Amino acid sequence: MFLKDYISEVVNGVSSLLKGMRKTGYYFAHPKEIITEQYPDNRATLLMSERFKGEVVMPHDENNEHACTGCTACELACPNGTIKVVTKFEVSPEGKKKKAIDALVYRLELCTMCNLCVVACPSDAIKMAPNFEHSVFDRTKLTKVLNQTGSKIREGIE
Amino acid sequence: MYNQTEIIKDTSELGAEGELVINMGPQHPATHGVLHLVVTLNGETIKKIEPHLGYIHRSIEKMCESLTYRQFIYVTSRMDYLSSHINNLGCALLVEKGMAIEVPDRAKYVRVILSELTRIASHELWLGAMAMDLGAFTPFFYAFREREMITDIMEDTCGARLTMNYIVPGGLMYDIHPDFQKKVKAFITQFKSKVNEYEDLVTNNVIFQSRTKGVGILSAEDAISYGCTGPVARASGVSCDIRKIYPYEVYDKVEFDEVLETAGDSFARYMVRVKEMNQSIRIIEQLIDNIPEGDFVGKTKNVLKLPKGEFYTRVETARGELGVFVVSEGGTTPHRIKFRSPGFSNLSVLNHIAAGSKIGDLMASMGTLDLVIPDIDR
Secondary structure, X not given: OHHHHHHHHHHHHHHHHHHHHHHHHHXXXXXXXXXXXXXXXXXXXXXXXXXXOOEEEOOOOOOOEEOOOOOOHHHHHOOOOOEEEEEEEEEOOOOOEEEEEEEEEEEHHHOOOOOHHHHHOOOOOOEEEXXXXXXXXXXXXXXXXXXXXXXXXXXXXX | XXXXXXXXXXHHHHOOOOEEEEEEOOOXXXXXXXXXXXXXXEOOEEEEEEEEOOOOOOOHHHHHHOOOOOOHHHHHHHOOXXXXXXXXXXXXXXXXXXXXXXXOHHHHHHHHHHHHHHHHHHHHHHHHHHHHHOOOOHHHHHHHHHHHHHHHHHHHHOOOOOOOOOEEOOEEOOOOOOOHHHHHHHHHHHHHHHHHHHHHHHHOOHHHHHXXXXXXXXXXXXXXXXOOOOHHHHOOOOOOOHHHHOOOOOOOOOOOOOOOOOOOOHHHHHHHHHHHHHHHHHHHHHHHOXXXXXXXXXXXXXXXXXXXXXXXXXXXXXXXXXXXXEEEOOOOOOOEEEEEOHHHHHHHOHHHHHOOOEHHHHHHHHHHHOOOHHHHHO
16 A cells, blocks of 8 residues: 555656646747847847836937926926926017026936926926936936026927 | 954853854855844754844835936835736835826726736746745746746837836826737747746756645744735735735636635645646736727826825736835825835745755745845835
């Protein structure tokens, strides 16, 4: 009785192992079904989803114009104090004063990519970009100014 | 703090004859994070296990007190990072309940589909990591193959793979991706054709069975008295699925079974999770073709203010019941917030189920509790 149990246990053990080995052997013989991506080598062909939240950017059009009015809605929506809006007053040729942004300071090292600033923005001036390779050698490079130098607000946006 | 002489005194009191105290963690690979277990051994037999927490305490509850009701949702992704979507859902439900915000049907359906996808992803990761704890390396890659499809869906629709923050009070942050339904259906087909590989590799494996069957037995009474929830309690035969008892969103409209096992050992906990994945697939199949058209976010005020009072909601995460309790003074931020996390109660049972067994069995007992340390520590 003992011997019978022992032999059946051995047979069960070996057969269950072989069953598992057959699965691994199958993938060894079918390398096309393996889906591993060789990341640093496939940089050229790597496509991130267009919604991927990598960093906050401010799109500028060909005239170097953006849509940011400097309303600080993004600054208020941010949970971490990542965004700081510095405003100035522009004087138009007619002598009218108008509020505009001097700099939209974005601190990438504090950002958690929660997307709340993008949702809060009333004029869609900022958006999330799918770039995710952010490593730099100097920490100060992570503090960015999102509006380009010499840029101004697009006509017709209040 | 202790001074040097006190430490020596303490250990001399602890170590009776033949006893050995070993520290498992906080950097042990099998503790999946910074869990520190002080294990008192007599030979190879475990006498006592003392979990030490606090290595990854970020004071999330305190942080939430300074954030508004829109902002505090994203922090909860960092608690139980494997079911972050469900954590966000629990907080959003609380704000919606407190302010009586109407949520559109479309948002409800998408929320449930994504919750179930999150649950499958979490169980897949657990399955791979737990098999790896027990010495089987290959199932990890098989489980991650299917999980990768889910994270791709999340990336397309939510914009992130792990900490999604896709839910806002009143609905969703933005509409689903145009390819969402197609990709989810492709995932269901893939999952159904590949799930039998787990049976071959893990479930029917003799080594796996003999290492988990009869190990770490938890009776139904103890599961209740320790406050266990989720698959840990359901493996002991305790019916505790929040989706069935207090249905939220559209869980009362879909058909699914609450998976119950009676053995209460590690193998039963394994089986509950594997069967739960199939039930999640069943829920998604019922909803994916019927996502109603319409708005994805309801009308909300610009500044959210909860009325004065106390609010409590609960959701079923992949690990069990997550309770969110908020005391509001009527302002824009919570006065006090408390999370009842499933991992903490499930960890407290570890000493009970593992004391008396061999130290080799500790991995099986601990692995099947499915501990996520940031969830325990918060």
